Amino acid sequence: MAAENTMVIAGAGIAGVHAAESLRAEGYQGRVVLMDRDRQMPYDRPPLSKEWLTDDTDEASMLLRDPEIYGKLDIELKLGVEVNDIDPVRKTITAKDGSSYDWEKLLLATGSKLRTLSIAGDDLQGIFYLRRMADAVAMKQHMQHVNEVVIIGAGFIGAELASSLRKLGIDVTIVERSSYPMEAVVGRDISASLLNLHDRHGVNVILNDSVVQFNGESTVEEAITAEGRRLPCQAVMIGVGATPNTVVSHPQLEAEGGYAVNEFGETSIPDIYAAGDCTLWPYRGTPIRVEHWDHAVNHARTVAQNMLQPRSTPYTYTPYFWSDQHGSRFQYFGHAKQWSKTVLRGSLESHAFTNFYLDDQNRVQAAFIANQPKNALPVRRMIKQQKVIDPEALADETIALKKVPQKSVMNNT
Amino acid sequence: MPQSEGIDPVLNDAYMYVCSSSELEEDDLFECEIGTETIVVGRGEANVYAVQGICSHAHAELVDGELDGTCLTCPLHFACFDIRDGSVLEGPAEAPLQVYKAIEADGSVWVSKERG
Numbered sequence: 385m386a387a388e389n390t391m392v393i394a395g396a397g398i399a400g401v402h403a404a405e406s407l408r409a410e411g412y413q414g415r416v417v418l419m420d421r422d423r424q425m426p427y428d429r430p431p432l433s434k435e436w437l438t439d440d441t442d443e444a445s446m447l448l449r450d451p452e453i454y455g456k457l458d459i460e461l462k463l464g465v466e467v468n469d470i471d472p473v474r475k476t477i478t479a480k481d482g483s484s485y486d487w488e489k490l491l492l493a494t495g496s497k498l499r500t501l502s503i504a505g506d507d508l509q510g511i512f513y514l515r516r517m518a519d520a521v522a523m524k525q526h527m528q529h530v531n532e533v534v535i536i537g538a539g540f541i542g543a544e545l546a547s548s549l550r551k552l553g554i555d556v557t558i559v560e561r562s563s564y565p566m567e568a569v570v571g572r573d574i575s576a577s578l579l580n581l582h583d584r585h586g587v588n589v590i591l592n593d594s595v596v597q598f599n600g601e602s603t604v605e606e607a608i609t610a611e612g613r614r615l616p617c618q619a620v621m622i623g624v625g626a627t628p629n630t631v632v633s634h635p636q637l638e639a640e641g642g643y644a645v646n647e648f649g650e651t652s653i654p655d656i657y658a659a660g661d662c663t664l665w666p667y668r669g670t671p672i673r674v675e676h677w678d679h680a681v682n683h684a685r686t687v688a689q690n691m692l693q694p695r696s697t698p699y700t701y702t703p704y705f706w707s708d709q710h711g712s713r714f715q716y717f718g719h720a721k722q723w724s725k726t727v728l729r730g731s732l733e734s735h736a737f738t739n740f741y742l743d744d745q746n747r748v749q750a751a752f753i754a755n756q757p758k759n760a761l762p763v764r765r766m767i768k769q770q771k772v773i774d775p776e777a778l779a780d781e782t783i784a785l786k787k788v789p790q791k792s793v794m795n796n797t
Numbered sequence: 798m799p800q801s802e803g804i805d806p807v808l809n810d811a812y813m814y815v816c817s818s819s820e821l822e823e824d825d826l827f828e829c830e831i832g833t834e835t836i837v838v839g840r841g842e843a844n845v846y847a848v849q850g851i852c853s854h855a856h857a858e859l860v861d862g863e864l865d866g867t868c869l870t871c872p873l874h875f876a877c878f879d880i881r882d883g884s885v886l887e888g889p890a891e892a893p894l895q896v897y898k899a900i901e902a903d904g905s906v907w908v909s910k911e912r913g
Contacts, residue, residue, distance in 0.1 A: 678874065681889060706873060715873075757861035760872040 389414030391589050391691060392477060392485050394467050394632055394796040395493035396420035397678055398429065399660030403491055406688035408457045417485055418454075424517050425451050426461075428678055430732040432520040434708060437527065438551045443517065453464040456579040470634050472653045473635055474645040477632070488654045489621075489691050493684060495677050496626040501536065505598030510766050511620045514541065523621070530618040532605045536567035536595055541623035541705045543578065546587045547709040552580040557588040557615050559595050559607070569753050570716070572721075573737055577732045577754070578709075585710040623723055627760060628662045640664075643671045649687030665699065667719055674719075676705035678698040702767050715760050718750030728779045729785075730756060738763065738785075745770050812900065818880050821845065821906055823868035826869075828860035831897075832912050838899055838908055841867040846880040847908045848901035865898040869894075 390560045391407055396418050420426065427446045435441050452462045462485075466708050469478040470490065478484045498513050510530075512523045528692045533549055535542045538560035546556045564575035584674045589614065597608040598620065607615045628642035638644040638652040642664035649657045649665075660680040664671045679701065686699045707714045712735055718730045722739035730737030741750040753759050762785040766773065771790035777783050807836050815821075815829050827837045828850050835850035837859045848869070850859050857873035869880045874898075876890035883894035898909035 757857065757872040760861070761863045761870060761875075764875075 388488055388489050389416070390486060391418070391419065391491065392417045392487035392489075393491045393493055393722045394419055394477065395495055395660075395662070396461065396654040397493060397495045397660065398448070398680040399495070400491070400493035400646075401488070401684075402681050403659060403684040403688040404459045405453075405457065406694065406704065408459070410689060410692050410693055412490070415460065417460045417462060417468060417487075418459065418464045419439055419479075419485070421464065421466040422516060422518075423464040425449075425463070425540050427517050431676075431789065432514055432517070433541055434548055436520050437524060437545070437548040438592070443521070446517065468631055470632055470637075470656070471571060471737045472634060472636065472656065484732070487554050487655075489657065491649075491691065492632055492651070492656065492658040492662060492683075492686065493660050494631055495631045495664045495680075496630040497625065498622075498628060499625045501595075501622060501624060503595060505604070508598050508600045509603040510600075510618060510621070511598065511604055513622050515543070515626075517650075526619055527552070527554075532557070532615075532617045533619045533621060534559060534595065534617040535583065536620065536622045537561075538579075538582075538589060539623055539625065540564060540566075540705075541583070542621070542762075543706060543709050545623065546619050547581060547585070549709075550585050550587060555588075556586075557590060557591055557617070559590045559609060559615070561589050561592070561594050563589075568721075569740070571726055571741070573726070573728070573732065573754055578734065579714070580708050580732075581712060581735060615689040626661070628664075628673060630662060641671075645687075647692040647700075648681070648695050649699065650690070657687050657691055659684040667703065672703075672719055674703045676703070677723070678704045702764055704764070705789075712755050713755040713757060714755075715757070717753075717760070717764050720750035723749055725775065727775045729781055732756075740775075740778055742773070742775065746775055748773060748778075766790070802806075808863050811910055813900075813910055815847075815899075815906040818904045818906055822848035824864045826860045826862070826864050827906075828858065829908065831892070835910055836897055837869075838906060839864040839869065841869075841880050844907050845899040845901055848878065848880055848883050848894040849897075852876060852890060853885075853892040853894055859894075860880055 404416050407416050412566045426448045428448050432718035455647045467477050476484050476486050498515050532555040535558045537557045549556045562574050568573045586705050593609045593611045595607045595611050598604050599606045630639040642660055643651050645658050645663045646663050651658050661675045682701050686697050690780050703719045704717050720741040724740050724744040727740040736755045738756050739752045740748050743749050747770050751763045771792050774789050777788045810892050816827050822839045823840055829836050837850040838847045852871040854876050857871050861872040862870045867880050869878045874889050878894050879885040883896045899900050900907050
């Protein structure tokens with residue numbers, strides 16, 4: 385039955401852990417139960433494709449928090465618990481092992497799951513997806529005897545893995561289905577510049593092709609592509625995108641393309657909230673899904689506040705992600721499915737630039753920053769303020785970004 | 798914040814020259830190195846301060862961030878620190894920044910070679 389003064393959080397990833405901490409930071413005195421299907425203590429995910437592979441890093445240093453923190457904050461951590469069933473009337477959540485937890489309010493922070501491929505020979509050893517700590521541990525062990533790796537997918541995960549593996553001196557081939565990876569997010573010019581960076585760092589990128597078969601005795605030995613290429617390899621890493629993990633389901637819970645939440649993180653069922661990767665949330669009125677660290681942290685914090693003080697704090701966040709590849713640092717702010725024009729400030733050739741994505745009124749909707757961290761905070765402000773900007777001044781590096789003329793639009797929000 | 802405490806930094810080997818006072822305007826940040834340590838020096842509310850130049854959370858140079866009053870914001874994950882004492886004002890950082898003594902004397906900004 386419904387438990388007074390109990391908050392249950394399903395998922396102890398970035399969002400779940402930050403939500404639990406925020407409940408305590410806001411002064412919540414009741415029970416906080418934080419559960420996850422993983423058996424490991426909650427860990428950070430961004431380093432899995434980077435430091436974890438390249439450095440002599442142990443599992444302990446990957447933890448999100450010192451294990452003692454949970455005790456100190458009186459957060460009841462329930463690990464190895466796979467929840468799937470909820471009863472919104474009795475206010476319970478049930479795990480696959482039959483255990484059941486009562487809640488006053490429930491937060492779904494179940495994250496995302498990786499898209500998987502079904503390819504002949506994909507049961508061979510040495511083929512990896514990277515999502516959980518266990519995947520990363522297995523990958524790192526296997527990598528000790530590997531000279532050549534095939535990466536499927538030239539998205540950010542694929543690119544980061546390629547960068548890490550090159551650092552280790554491993555031969556890397558990326559196989560990418562499209563002709564311009566991530567064109568929908570960054571545009572064709574930037575996509576080409578990212579490909580150029582791979583090229584400069586000795587990554588072999590094959591475009592407009594896909595892997596259709598793996599061959600090998602017990603471990604993978606080669607990947608065969610649709611165009612008939614035979615790529616020798618001792619390991620394969622697959623990064624072809626993610627989908628929301630909406631494993632906790634109920635007929636009244638809207639979960640098409642992610643748990644639908646309003647600006648306060650409320651789902652379609654009273655007293656059930658959702659935060660992070662698993663949600664479809666309103667960004668300036670349009671439902672979007674964001675699978676990045678920074679959103680998970682901030683969304684979870686805001687939703688936790690609303691769990692305690694209903695509808696007190698709308699989520700007004702500017703989406704942001706960063707990626708480190710081949711010694712370059714990329715930062716992306718905002719969200720733009722389409723744009724009217726782009727403005728380049730800086731030089732693509734030197735990989736030091738900021739590319740702005742403007743709407744038809746010359747307001748900055750998004751920006752991609754390469755190796756210009758100083759632009760990050762001014763750019764974030766521009767996207768938040770939504771003022772009309774002079775594109776020529778924006779492109780002119782002799783004018784400080786802070787000083788680029790902007791004016792408010794009166795008839796628009 | 799004491800401005801010079803009567804020290805003559807030129808004669809006192811404990812301090813390192815950073816820049817001229819006029820180069821460091823309100824809310825400006827300036828990066829320098831002492832040995833292998835990166836330091837960021839800033840002018841907030843008229844006074845000069847110095848703290849470690851790399852964010853305590855993840856690798857990012859704080860000189861690329863912004864100083865607003867005495868609040869120093871990191872450009873990578875937007876942690877905020879009080880530049881006066883290095884304390885965390887807003888996460889994701891948890892550890893405070895190391896503080897160095899900064900002074901102004903004879904139209905120049907100097908930073909202590911020792912922490913604290």
